[in-house]
Amino acid sequence: xxxxxxxxxxxxxxxxxxxxxxxxxxxxxxxxxxxxxxxxxxxxxxxxxxxxxxxxxxxxxxxxxxxxxxxxxxxxxxxxxxxxxxxxxxxxxxxxxxxxxxxxxxxxxxxxxxxxxxxxxxxxxxxxxxxxxxxxxxxxxxxxxxxxxxxxxxxxxxxxxxxxxxxxxxxxxxxxxxxxxxxxxxxxxxxxxxxxxxxxxxxxxxxxxxxxxxxxxxxxxxxxxxxxxxxxxxxx
Numbered sequence: 001x002x003x004x005x006x007x008x009x010x011x012x013x014x015x016x017x018x019x020x021x022x023x024x025x026x027x028x029x030x031x032x033x034x035x036x037x038x039x040x041x042x043x044x045x046x047x048x049x050x051x052x053x054x055x056x057x058x059x060x061x062x063x064x065x066x067x068x069x070x071x072x073x074x075x076x077x078x079x080x081x082x083x084x085x086x087x088x089x090x091x092x093x094x095x096x097x098x099x100x101x102x103x104x105x106x107x108x109x110x111x112x113x114x115x116x117x118x119x120x121x122x123x124x125x126x127x128x129x130x131x132x133x134x135x136x137x138x139x140x141x142x143x144x145x146x147x148x149x150x151x152x153x154x155x156x157x158x159x160x161x162x163x164x165x166x167x168x169x170x171x172x173x174x175x176x177x178x179x180x181x182x183x184x185x186x187x188x189x190x191x192x193x194x195x196x197x198x199x200x201x202x203x204x205x206x207x208x209x210x211x212x213x214x215x216x217x218x219x220x221x222x223x224x225x226x227x228x229x230x231x232x233x234x235x236x
Contacts, residue, residue, distance in 0.1 A: 008211050008223070008231075009177055010073040010106055016060050016093050017078040017085055018046055019053040023110050026135030026160055029185055032077045053084040060092060063100040074107045081111040087118055098125040104236075108133055108157055112145035119149040129153035129234070131175075136163030147172050153234050158197060159211060162187045165197055170204045175234040180214025180221075189214060194225060207232035 005013050018036065022028070032051070039047040046056055063072060074080060074097075080090060097105045108131045109115050115130070124130075130151035132142040135158070146154050153174045158165065160181030170176070178197055180189035194210065201208040210230040213221035223229055 005073065005076075007073060007076070009071075009209050009233075011070040012066070013073045013076040014059070014063055014105075015046070015075055015077045016056050016062075016096075017053065017075055017080060017082070017089075018056055019049060019051045020078050020082060021053070024135065024139050025162060026110065026133055026139070029160075029181060029183060029187075031183065034183075036077060053078065053082055055085070055089055057089075057092075060096050063096060063103055063105075066100075066103070069102045069104075071104045071106060074105050079109050079111055080107055081109040081114045081118070083111070083114065087121065090118065091122070094122050094128070097128050098123060101125065101127055103127060104129060104153075106155075107131065110139070110142070112142035116145040116148045122150070124150040124152065126152040129155060129175075131155040131157055131177075133157045133159065134165070135160055137166055138163075140165065143169065143173070153236075155234070160187065160214065161189050161193055161197075164190070164193045168197060168200045170200055170206050173204075173206055175207050175209070175232075176201050177209045177211055179211030180218075182212065182214040182216075182218040184216065186215050198225065198230070207234055209233065 036047050036051040040050045104127050106129045110133045112132045130149050132146045134142050155175035157177040159179035178194050181187050198208050208230050210225045212218050212223050215221045
């Protein structure tokens with residue numbers, strides 16, 4: 001749980017599940033894994049299992065107590081569609097999101113095949129935004145899985161962007177986020193990769209949010225693309 005998140009495209013985080021396992025190259029330098037280990041060492045009770053997938057049912061109703069409407073990133077410390085998260089628990093998370101209708105919930109997954117498999121069993125209220133993480137061309141199929149869902153707002157997070165994206169199809173996509181990898185060992189992101197994605201967004205009238213260049217010192221590299229900030233959000 002966190003209000004006033006430092007993640008540029010959201011306002012709060014909510015973690016009814018913690019922990020994850022690596023599934024693709026975008027996971028190599030997982031910030032959540034590092035943070036979970038730190039929180040375990042600090043004695044934070046939700047992280048007694050470190051980064052093992054752990055259900056946190058006592059966290060389920062937290063957003064109901066936040067009366068001011070806000071954008072909430074769901075499972076910043078996990079993946080709601082991880083194979084170790086039971087489908088009935090996912091249903092419980094969706095029930096809370098529907099009940100807390102004054103918020104917008106932003107879900108991101110790398111496990112797009114399970115998302116597509118379960119989508120017809122989920123009640124997609126308009127305040128539930130669904131996104132997939134796409135770090136390079138090798139996992140571009142996640143976008144097709146996203147299109148199969150019943151989410152009212154569908155978005156793609158190209159973060160960490162570690163390779164070029166070719167022949168990007170943004171049909172039925174409502175928002176795009178791009179960001180470079182940050183921290184020790186961060187892999188570089190080429191300017192032309194970002195500009196290429198931005199060009200497709202402009203052509204298709206898709207809102208574009210540039211999160212960061214990344215690197216060892218992301219504050220130093222900043223967030224400017226072609227001399228300006230890009231903080232576009234979906235039309236609601």
